[in-house]
Amino acid sequence: MTREESHARRRVASVRRRSLVCWTAILGLVLTAIFLVAGADHLSVFAEETASPTRQEADAETCADCHQDQERLQELSQRWPRVYVDAAEYAAQAQHSTVACTTCHGGNPQSADPEEACIGIAYKNPSAPEVMAQTCGASNCHTDISARFATSLHSTMDGHKLALQDLLGDDVGLARYEESCNNCHTTCADCHMEEPGAHGLLYPRVASHRFQSLPSADNCWSCHGGTGDTFFGEPGSEDVHGPSMMAEAGMVCTDCHGEAEIHGDGTRYPFLVFSPGPHCEDCHTDSGHLVTVGNDLRIAPQYADTNPAHEIHDLEAVSCEGCHTEWYANCWNCHEGRTGKVTYDFQLAVNPLTDQIYPAAHSPAGGEDWGNVIPAEIGGGWAIKARHSWGEPHECTTCHANPAVFIQGVDREAPFVGYWTETRGDAQYVSQERAALLTIDVEALAAGVHAEQNCDDCHAVQDSTQCDDCHTTVVDKPADADWSRTPYMAVRGALDQAEARAHVAVEYGIELGAWETEWDDLRTRYLSIGNSFHSDPAAAQMEMTALAEEAQRRINSLNAQIVERENRTRQLTMALPFGIGLLGALIAGVVIIRPIRKSRKG
Secondary structure, eight states, X not given: OOHHHHHHHHHHHHHHHHHHHHHHHHHHHHHHHHHHHHTHHHHHHHHHHHHHHHHHHHHHHHHHHHHTOHXXXXXXXXXXXXXXXXXXXXXXXXXXXXXXXXXXXXXXXXOOSHHHHTTTTSOSSTTSTTTGGGTTTSTTSSHHHHHHHTTSHHHHOHHHHHHHHHHHOHHHHHHHHHHTGGGGXXXXXXXXXXXXXXXXXXXXXXXXXXXXXXXXHHXXXXXXXXXXXXXXXXXXXXXXXXXXHHHHTTOOGGGTSOHHHHHOXXXXXXXXXXXXXXXXXXXHTOTTOEEEETTEEEEOOOOOTTSHHHHHSOTTTBOHHHHXXXXXXOSIIIIIOOTXXXXXXXXXXXXXXTTEEEEEXXXXXXXXXXXXXXXXXXXXXXXXXXXXXXXXXXOHHHHHTXXXXXXXXXXXXXXXXXOOOTTOOOOBOOOHHHHHHHOOOHHHHHHSTTTTOOHHHHHSSTTTOOGGGTOXXXXXXXXXXXXXXXXXXXXXXXXXXXXXXXXXXXXXXXOOHHHHHHHHHHHHHHHHHHHHTTTOHHHHHHXXXXXXXXXXXXXXXXXXXXXXXHHHHHHHHHHHHHHHHHHHHHHHIIIIIHHHHHHHHO
């Protein structure tokens, strides 16, 4: 290797070393810049952490100068207990004792003057909806929960507002809502920092600022008074209107009502029934579903198909609440002053979402006078609503010997509120026809041959029980009557079929005036015969057998008319293509063939 080549190599190596040093320095600067930018927040937090005891102590000391000094507060205001914070109690609660006062309440901690420090600028209730985003919902606090809560029914009160607007009109309904229901907006503090006083009203634990992560049943009860009374027992009347079976087992509200229901799931629902919530079937039809009761995990009593009442009332027809709600808290006496109207009337209607028989509560939301509406003016409305006095099921006669259960008279004229669909799918009264079928004459039954029988002796196994299981002699069973359940099923089937076929008949233009009158008469006779069975089964069975034959003849007559119209329609349908083809041929002859012939002749 020559000297020149050796020098050249050394120069190249020197340049490479200088370049490496230069690029290393540049990379170091870049990394330093990234660290400074990305770590600014961390450094800021670190600086706050190192300085925070001093600053938080300064805030706390400034605020504490007043709010922990009873004598000074007493000089400033007679309402001093509402703003007094006990230093020892506050320090003992772990959740927020390390948070600076101004983090939640705002204000100016640098001033000792009440006007400049807090009055008019600090948040009296940091969990109020209008400031929640800046306080409870602030970054690194309860951001997700606050965002979801803003759309929850606890916050929006949409159920009350929309129901009032629906019932009273937009303007009057909204005014009624603003003057009454809107006073009950729920805040975080209502559940997590307040406790009921002597009269059930909620009072904040200001002295201790102690928060509870799980609301107590007393907090729920303070707002949901009627529901709380039915679940835990009516105060002062527990011997008559006692606690529910679930309360006696040690359960509380939050054992069923979970976080997503209370705080919301981020969707704004118009009414409670559309929001996520518990259902009886969640626990009582799933043996693998464990229920938390206190500190124990238990399997809830399971729904059994073999239970006679369950066999008769399947879940598709009657809700669990329809039988197991022992007593009811209505709004008659307190809100409408209807003397003689029992507060605890138990009444049923049809839930439009499930088509089940379901408890209904009277709502005072209506009438010209909120507090005193006389019966003749009806007033208010009805709402499908589950009270919580769940326990042993009612006797059969509670519903089947008492037409008032299905709402009667002038009260039946009040509207339903609380259920909105695109077609405004309100709840419905149990039809008078259905109520008549469901109601029996108890006195006639007691005087008849079935007086000693239990209801489920005949009704429990509806698909197989036959009258001749018991009536085995000709004396008991006239030979010319069908003694199975067949005639009853035949008439009911004919009534259902008639309704469906009537719609078809109308589509074909068949006049149904006289036919509908005959069927109304047949339906009335069916209900009458069905109820008379409990007092005179032999006569009823013979009459129902004859009625089943008559019903089938009428169905056959209507079907014959429908078939005739169907045949006519079919003939017309078959003739239509031929007619169109013929017309097309004529048009073709006139428009195409005839001109061609003329041209050839020419």
